[in-house]
Amino acid sequence: MPPASDTWIVDNIIEPALQQLPADQLKQPASRDGFFEQLKNLLGAIAERLQEQPVIVAHTENPYDGSGVKRLLANKFELDKVLASVWRDVPAEHKNKASKECIRAAIDKMADAAYLPPYGAVNQVDAVVNEAIKMANAGDGKVVDEAEFKKLLTEILGEVMLQLNRNPIFVSTNTVVHEPLSGSSALSSSPPVASSDIIAK
Known part of the structure; x- marks a missing residue:
């Protein structure tokens, strides 16, 4: 099943399938058996629409295993540049205290560089x-200077790296990569799409 959150799928697959169901039955309370019967009919209608209009869906899995953080920490030049940029963006009123919100915002600004x-x-x-911030005893409002602030962020990133290395997190997403093909003949003439599935039944 392609992602139901995609607007094209809603407009061209799900809504037309819903319209095939008896409107009077949809407005009435249904028993458990009646509900499952209508659900079965809806899924059947969706399957028919997908057979008529096949959709290509790309499956993407993003692993967060700490390797991006490790690369950043290993590149001193890049790390120093990112830390300097983060420090410049810290509001003046927060530059002498390491509040939890300030630390979290700083880590968030480093997310791209650390592949987070x-x-x-x-x-x-x-x-x-959050656990890494807690373990580093950060965010208690203690007075810190620029060097201590950067050291604190580096320690937090190090802890994040270790935790993700021990327990990687995988995030999967399904995305409609383009509008459905016109038919099976178009499928055979289209170039293959890497890491994709064709939802046709």
């Missing part, structure tokens, strides 16, 4: 970052 998702995007990774 933005904070809030992957709950499992957020939990790892």
Whole structure:
């Protein structure tokens, strides 16, 4: 099944399939057996739509195993550059205290360089970052200078790296890569798409 969150799938597959179901039955309370019967009919209608309009779906898996953090920590020049950029962006009123929010925001700004998702995007990774901040005794509002702030961030990243290395996190996504093909003949003439599945039944 292609991702139901995709607007093309909703407009061209799911909505037309729903319209094939009896409208009067959809508005009435249904028994358990009645519900499953309607669900079966809906899935059958969706399958028919997909047979008529095959859709290519790309399956992507992003591993967060700490390797990106390790590369950043191993590259002193790049690490120093990122840390300097983060320090410049710290509001003046927070430059003498390491609040938890300030530390988390700083780690978030380093996410791209460390191959980490933005904070809030992957709950499992957020939990790892929060635990690393806690283990580093960061965010208690103690006074820190620039050198101590950068050292603290480096220690937190090191802990994140170790935790992800021990327990990697894998995030899978399914994405419709282009509009459905016109038919089976088009499928045979189309170039293969790497790491993709054709949803046709």
